[in-house]
Amino acid sequence: MEQNHIFGDTIFALSSGRLPSGVAVIRISGPQTRFVTETISVRLPQPRSAALRFLRDSDGSLIDRGLVLFFPAPASFTGEDCAELHLHGGKAVVDAMITVLYKFAGCRLAEAGEFTRRAFANGKFDLTVAEGLADLIAAETDGQRKLALQVSSGAQANLYSSWRTELIRARALIEAELDFADESDVPGSVSDQVWESMRNLAERIGKHVVDGKRGAMVRDGFRAVIVGAPNAGKSSLLNALAGRDVAIVSDEPGTTRDLIEIKLDLNGLPVLVTDTAGLRETEGKVEKMGIDRALEQASAADLVITLTDLSNPVEPRLNDVADGIILRVGTKSDLTQSPGAAAYDLVLSTRTGEGLDDLLEMLAKRVELAAGSLSDPLPTRRRHMELLTETGREVTAAVYDEAAPLEVRAEYLRRASHSLGRITGDVDVEDILDVVFSQFCIGK
Incomplete structure (x- = not known):
């Protein structure tokens, strides 16, 4: 060559x-x-x-x-x-x-x-493989390495290529019925051959997009946010998880004004743990900004760890946070004789170390559950997700807009294959002609 x-x-x-x-x-x-x-x-x-x-x-x-x-x-x-x-x-x-x-x-x-x-x-190679190589170089945990290796090996590209082939074949059948209806070797009844397969493809793309949230989490990290009232032990817990002093610990309320983040590797999966400002009513402008940021982080987190001081219990108030992503933790168990453990998912003391291993174990299980199996190809970037969503939307429109002319429904499929091709960087508007002439022997 x-x-x-x-x-x-x-x-x-x-x-x-x-x-x-x-x-x-x-x-x-x-x-x-x-x-x-x-x-x-x-x-x-x-x-x-x-x-x-x-x-x-x-x-x-x-x-x-x-x-x-x-x-x-x-x-x-x-x-x-x-x-x-x-x-x-x-x-x-x-x-x-x-x-x-x-x-x-x-x-x-x-x-x-x-x-x-x-x-x-x-x-x-295509764009997804190039992106996988970049992710492989940047991988910091074993889970990120496995996901990047899968993408860089071409598994994702092969999946999208097979979907694009389905779209091209569907368009070829429609084009054949529109342009070569008089040819005896052109299959009839496009509806029977195309729309059921396209309905199935739309479902597969939709599931793939949902699974993409797992891929993004493995690539960018599982986000856990620590919230609680002032002096609930948030900064002490962050320091204990980090194994070093990354946050200021003080008896004075309102010490933490900004977000402080550490990165953990739990069973090969990246976890970002964020310490936030103590939640309370305040007139201080700077502290209020910190509290607003804390609530904003909590609403976008994969897991919210709420801390309550067992010796002086003040439950944090959270809005717009689903109960299923909240892990309730009682702190400073060494300062009280009746910790009331039944009200919490676990109790701990950063001073004695009680409960810290249990917290890490619970956190690791949550992360593994969220990540799921990494054996299937997953979209890992926002670009993939946006183009896949666009592809699914066009295929769905083609399937269910039954009142539209056949030419319009074919255009939906053309735009779907174009969006899918943009993911891999392989967009060729001429390849549909190869399918038409090879399958239906036009011009023999």
Whole structure:
């Protein structure tokens, strides 16, 4: 397969992270890659095989001794000729090699994400896989890693591609009835063949969108918000969960004015726990702003942990928060002889540590229940959710707008396939013609 150079420049960049390091990897991609690599290392290694080489400047001066790999197009990450130079990870070594690469005509430093962008432009993968790769690099928990790995492996792209194929076939049947009704080999009764399958597709898309909330939670984190009256122990609990002092603890009411957030990893799933201002009536402008923010966070949370001081019980008042996402916790159990545990989901003391492990266990179970199984492809980004919702809306309109002309219902399906194609970056208005002519033998 002959390489088609979409991009004229050859790009290079340090791809192995911050220096100094044990090894530094410089990646090169573009039409000049073969010449550049051969010039620096004297001779190319066998494709996709590492070879130890002396790496030299154009004047013959030695820069370093390291491994060289060459990946000829199109069997490379970007689809272009690619190379990797594995150097010693010192700043001076890397700077010297970067300086040498700048000397070659048509070579420049890569922009952020440009290698992946070239891979997409050269058809190595679609947009969802590119996004999955970005999420894989950014993953901080095992759950995020698994979800990103699933997306980057193409499972999501394959699902959307199969749905788009269904839409294209449905449109092809409609177009066939509209334009080639006199042909003997065109199936009749589009309604029987199309609308039942489209009704089923709309249901599957709708369920997928609902499941997308799980994917977004795994990617962005399960949000737990701690609320309660002043001095209920919110900041003490946050510090105990973090294992360090991240919030000021004081007997003075109203100490916390702003939101303080920590990130936990519970059984491989990310959890964001937020400490908020104490809920009470106040005339203070700044404190009132903190309380408003606390209520706003609680209304948008996946779980609200309400704290009540058992030695001085003041129940927090919450509006617009569903009872099913509230976890009622009694605090400072070490300061009272009759904690009244029956009124709460659990009681704890940050001073003695009582109940902290139980709280983490309950929190972990809530997160696992919310995340569900990560074995099925899930939409992970708002862009996916918006376009999937749009797709489902168009398919539903096509199915249930029975009074509309067939041309209008076909247009609904065209817009649905266009929205679905925008998720993967694969929008081709001509591919419906291939389906029509191949399936119905038109023009034989």
